[in-house]
Amino acid sequence: xxxxxxxxxxxxxxxxxxxxxxxxxxxxxxxxxxxxxxxxxxxxxxxxxxxxxxxxxxxxxxxxxxxxxxxxxxxxxxxxxxxxxxxxxxxxxxxxxxxxxxxxxxxxxxxxxxxxxxxxxxxxxxxxxxxxxxxxxxxxxxxxxxxxxxxxxxxxxxxxxxxxxxxxxxxxxxxxxxxxxxxxxxxxxxxxxxxxxxxxxxxxxxxxxxxxxxxxxxxxxxxxxxxxxxxxxxxxxxxxxxxxxxxxxxxxxxxxxxxxxxxxxxxxxxxxxxxxxxxxxxxxxxxxxxxxxxxxxxxxxxxxxxxxxxxxxxxxxxxxxxxxxxxxxxxxxxxxxxxxxxxxxxxxxxxxxxxxxxxxxxxxxxxxxxxxxxxxxxxxxxxxxxxxxxxxxxxxxxxxxxxxxxxxxxx
Amino acid sequence: xxxxxxxxxxxxxxxxxxxxxxxxxxxxxxxxxxxxxxxxxxxxxxxxxxxxxxxxxxxxxxxxxxxxxxxxxxxxxxxxxxxxxxxxxxxxxxxxxxxxxxxxxxxxxxxxxxxxxxxxxxxxxxxxxxxxxxxxxxxxxxxxxxxxxxxxxxxxxxxxxxxxxxxxxxxxxxxxxxxxxxxxxxxxxxxxxxxxxxxxxxxxxxxxxxxxxxxxxxxxxxxxxxxxxxxxxxxxxxxxx
Ligand SMILES: Nc1ncnc2c1ncn2[C@@H]1O[C@H](COP(=O)(O)OP(=O)(O)OP(=O)(O)O)[C@@H](O)[C@H]1O
Ligand SMILES: [Mg+2]
Numbered sequence: 001x002x003x004x005x006x007x008x009x010x011x012x013x014x015x016x017x018x019x020x021x022x023x024x025x026x027x028x029x030x031x032x033x034x035x036x037x038x039x040x041x042x043x044x045x046x047x048x049x050x051x052x053x054x055x056x057x058x059x060x061x062x063x064x065x066x067x068x069x070x071x072x073x074x075x076x077x078x079x080x081x082x083x084x085x086x087x088x089x090x091x092x093x094x095x096x097x098x099x100x101x102x103x104x105x106x107x108x109x110x111x112x113x114x115x116x117x118x119x120x121x122x123x124x125x126x127x128x129x130x131x132x133x134x135x136x137x138x139x140x141x142x143x144x145x146x147x148x149x150x151x152x153x154x155x156x157x158x159x160x161x162x163x164x165x166x167x168x169x170x171x172x173x174x175x176x177x178x179x180x181x182x183x184x185x186x187x188x189x190x191x192x193x194x195x196x197x198x199x200x201x202x203x204x205x206x207x208x209x210x211x212x213x214x215x216x217x218x219x220x221x222x223x224x225x226x227x228x229x230x231x232x233x234x235x236x237x238x239x240x241x242x243x244x245x246x247x248x249x250x251x252x253x254x255x256x257x258x259x260x261x262x263x264x265x266x267x268x269x270x271x272x273x274x275x276x277x278x279x280x281x282x283x284x285x286x287x288x289x290x291x292x293x294x295x296x297x298x299x300x301x302x303x304x305x306x307x308x309x310x311x312x313x314x315x316x317x318x319x320x321x322x323x324x325x326x327x328x329x330x331x332x333x334x335x336x337x338x339x340x341x342x343x344x345x346x347x348x349x350x351x352x353x354x355x356x357x358x359x360x361x362x363x364x365x366x367x368x369x370x371x372x373x374x375x376x377x378x379x380x381x382x383x384x385x386x387x388x389x390x391x392x393x394x395x396x397x398x399x400x401x402x403x404x405x406x407x408x409x410x411x
Numbered sequence: 412x413x414x415x416x417x418x419x420x421x422x423x424x425x426x427x428x429x430x431x432x433x434x435x436x437x438x439x440x441x442x443x444x445x446x447x448x449x450x451x452x453x454x455x456x457x458x459x460x461x462x463x464x465x466x467x468x469x470x471x472x473x474x475x476x477x478x479x480x481x482x483x484x485x486x487x488x489x490x491x492x493x494x495x496x497x498x499x500x501x502x503x504x505x506x507x508x509x510x511x512x513x514x515x516x517x518x519x520x521x522x523x524x525x526x527x528x529x530x531x532x533x534x535x536x537x538x539x540x541x542x543x544x545x546x547x548x549x550x551x552x553x554x555x556x557x558x559x560x561x562x563x564x565x566x567x568x569x570x571x572x573x574x575x576x577x578x579x580x581x582x583x584x585x586x587x588x589x590x591x592x593x594x595x596x597x598x599x600x601x602x603x604x605x606x607x608x609x610x611x612x613x614x615x616x617x618x619x620x621x622x623x624x625x626x627x628x629x630x631x632x633x634x635x636x637x638x639x640x641x642x643x644x645x646x647x648x649x650x651x652x
Contacts, residue, residue: 003539014521315513315518315530319511319578
């Protein structure tokens with residue numbers, strides 16, 4: 001066995017130019033493959049880290065047009081424009097909300113959930129519509145779906161013991177020319193503005209935010225006879241990762257028998273995942289094409305080397321080398337080149353992945369970092385090895401088929 | 412083992428050809444090269460086959476060495492019909508028993524003298540050190556101890572031929588087929604080469620079949636044939652006549 005490799009190595013050293021060309025071919029193919037796979041893994045991680053920022057939360061509610069929903073109640077004040085809303089549609093209320101939220105929180109896929117009141121009022125003075133959001137500022141999910149302390153641009157965020165205070169969405173404050181310290185009247189109750197927020201895109205935004213129980217109170221004032229108690233029209237949900245969002249939505253819907261719950265803000269993340277980052281199929285195609293080219297190149301060069309050595313092979317056969325000996329010799333040469341090329345290619349790829357900003361290559365900048373998986377390196381090496389066998393097989397077959405007498409006569 | 416007894420021993424047929432025929436078909440035209448050769452060779456004999464160029468000497472040796480298949484007839488080597496052997500078995504036979512020296516192209520041009528001789532000892536499970544020892548001894552005996560690392564192109568024709576002989580002897584064959592081993596050599600060098608070839612015959616009872624187109628010291632042969640019209644015409648042995 002050792003003789004075989006030594007002999008192959010000797011032969012390769014003799015044909016330096018050809019050997020180096022072949023090795024370079026394998027090097028290129030292996031390096032490109034490893035880099036592409038590395039960039040692909042990076043792009044996947046980057047994509048999911050971006051999606052994790054936007055794709056892990058949604059809100060659920062029961063639209064008002066659905067009649068006879070169990071565990072729901074349809075309540076609304078007289079006027080058309082006022083009432084419980086979500087995404088601009090009128091909603092029903094989910095009764096016994098604390099119990100329901102507890103059930104949602106127990107789902108494996110759910111990280112946090114909370115009941116939320118989102119009610120649209122009509123300003124008695126100017127007739128403008130505005131929404132009031134009532135939440136528990138302690139709940140984590142609130143910071144992901146409505147607004148958070150870090151979104152404050154003026155003043156401060158709601159504290160658990162605050163009473164009679166609200167915070168305003170910046171656009172609304174601007175429209176109404178309100179500042180922190182000013183007063184707003186909602187359904188006849190006075191609230192003082194303690195902060196202005198400017199949250200990014202969130203699914204459950206309102207114009208005025210306040211404590212859940214105070215929201216309940218002002219809503220009840222407006223509702224008159226049909227007051228609400230332990231009810232909410234929206235559930236805010238944060239899932240554990242964007243990958244399980246579908247699962248979370250399905251299991252959450254099952255908690256309320258019948259297809260009543262509507263989950264929102266999730267349909268957009270899938271197409272987003274598709275356009276973000278490197279196109280995976282194209283990357284694989286490219287890698288495969290380069291791999292095939294490298295193998296064809298090596299095959300061609302091995303073949304012409306075998307044809308050049310026609311007489312040599314004839315002599316070796318004439319002095320007692322079997323067809324098997326000749327085949328293993330040619331294969332060993334091919335595989336040796338492939339292995340050297342494969343190893344060098346992996347090294348080059350690692351260097352590229354470490355020193356070239358792959359963020360540029362994949363078109364995404366995100367908190368993700370390059371992963372050089374040892375498996376990718378093993379794969380690169382194994383594929384180079386297989387390439388060597390494939391490239392060597394046909395020339396070896398040609399060499400084995402050659403009869404010594406024919407080879408020796410041609411002089 | 413008494414070598415002389417073997418040479419003269421009548422019944423010990425080592426190599427036998429029976430109505431051996433070989434033809435080539437080129438562009439649908441049949442070229443009949445060997446047209447019924449009958450020959451029995453005893454162990455330790457030196458058989459010289461002379462003949463004009465194109466007579467079919469090389470073809471004949473090729474068939475004897477299993478490099479080429481005959482069209483008809485049979486070659487029996489040590490009691491075994493060579494036409495029944497597979498390519499693999501023929502290769503093993505050449506590795507162990509039959510050595511061939513070619514007319515022109517004997518050595519691998521990119522391999523050194525050492526490597527060319529060693530080639531015959533690869534794949535037989537011999538250790539590297541044993542191989543080295545053997546190759547060095549062989550080349551030393553042929554006066555090439557200093558030229559181990561030379562490529563064939565760096566050697567004279569005579570030296571190249573000696574390397575080929577060293578390789579031939581490496582396997583300690585029972586039969587050596589030499590096709591024009593002295594073809595392009597001056598008389599003196601040719602004589603040397605022949606000495607090297609017949610030494611194993613004298614010492615180890617090796618059988619030697621030599622093809623030549625005439626300028627060959629025929630006096631060493633035990634039997635001489637002239638190849639004509641694809642058959643062997645016995646010329647008697649020079650020693651006898
Ligand atoms: N593969 C082949 N195809 C066709 N014809 C062949 C083939 N091999 C040999 N011949 C023919 O067989 C004949 C004998 O050739 P061979 O080489 O055996 O002659 P030779 O006696 O060795 O001649 P020389 O003394 O010149 O070496 C020639 O006419 C040659 O053209
Ligand atoms: Mg000839």
